[in-house]
Amino acid sequence: MMRHWKLFLALVLFQAYATQIFTQAAVFREYIGANFENVRFSDVPINPNVEVHFILSFAIDYTTGSSPNPTNGKFNVFWDADNLGPSQVLSIKRQHKNVKVALSIGGDTVGSKxxxxxxxxxxxxxxxxxxxxxxxxxxxxLDGIDIDYEHFNVAPDIFSQCIGRVVTTLKKNRVISFASIAPFDDGDVQRHYMALWKSYGRVFDYVNFQFYAYDKGTTIAQFLRYFDTQVANYNGGKVLVSFSTDSSGGLKPDNGFFTACEKLRSQRKLNGIFVWSADNSKASGFSYERQSQALLVKAK
Incomplete structure (x- = not known):
């Protein structure tokens, strides 16, 4: 009887582990709140069969006055907190058990800087x-953190130590359950993030690589080559594919993004999709978000 019980327990644990893998492989992530377009979590379609992460954009270690300045790590909220506040976070997570919410730190600009x-x-x-x-x-x-610094006043090793130690501590203290980085194909950006990855890659669960930072008119073949390059750069990481719904570049949904995703899915390389951003998608009714999540259901 004891032998059968141990076998049963092993099967249960294996099934739980397998479920976790499949869930992680089908993650859909979307940045939200940076452009103050009055978008709400409830506006965005949520497929119940996909793990959905909303990423609040941004928390920034700058002052909140008319002339923002660095604060040496003291973070303030710079997203649309009126529509994306604590009560709204709690509400969307209660309504949808497959939803998690993170914050992104850094970003491109604050004010005009x-x-x-x-x-x-x-x-x-x-x-x-x-x-x-x-x-x-x-x-x-919140459940997690995303690192999206794009400009640097410090050397790569200093950035690596600062970010790596903070994420490690937040995880150790069980403040967060997952973390990601959001690099793009720029020499200085890659030097900083690859230094971070080399020393602390183990503490990051996803690589939100900004494929929309590539040139406009990117082809499917180019996109797939870019993907393989970044998988090699961030070896061992779950590199997610991405598109933007603003005027950024990269491979757009109308030009073959989902065809590229199907190719990656057939090769078992599709770890998930993220979108920049819900603020921009609101005007068109989130049609690409629906299509992304439907594709990810097939990738499970």
Missing amino acids: HVNFTAFSVDSWVSNAVTSLTRVIKQYN
Whole structure:
């Protein structure tokens, strides 16, 4: 009897592990709140058979006044908190058990300035970031963090130590359950993120590679080559494919993005899809979000 019970328990654990793998392989992620278009979580279609991550954009370690300045790791909320506040986060997660919500830190600009990653020292930045991010994450009942710095006032090794230590601490303290990075194909950006990946890649669950930062008119063949290149750069990571619903470049849905996804799916390389952003998709009714999630259901 004991032998049968152990076999049963092993099968249950294996099934749970397999379910986790399949769920992770079918993740759909969307940035939301950066452009203050009054978009709400409930506006975005949610397929119950796909894990859906909303990524609030952005929390930034800058002051909130008319002339923002770096704060050495003390983060403030810069997304549309009126429509995407703590009560709305709690509501969407209660209504949809397959939904998780994260925040993204950094971004391209704040006010009319570039958001430059700035640390007075590694220890002080890490201490401030852990304290301020923990406060925001708990206030908003969030599940994860995304790293989206695009400009830097520090060397790659300093960026790596600061971000790597913060994410490691937040996970160790069980403040977050997942983390991602959002690099793109720029020399300085890649130097910083690949240094981070080399030292701390193990603590990141997803690579939200910004394929829409490639040139407009990207072809399917080019897109697939770009994907393989970034999989090699971020070896061992779950690299997600992406498109934008604004005027950015890359391979657009109308020009073959989903054809490329089907090719990756057939090769068992489709780890998930993310979109920039819900704010831009609102005007067209989120048709590409529906199509993305339907495709991901087939990828499970």
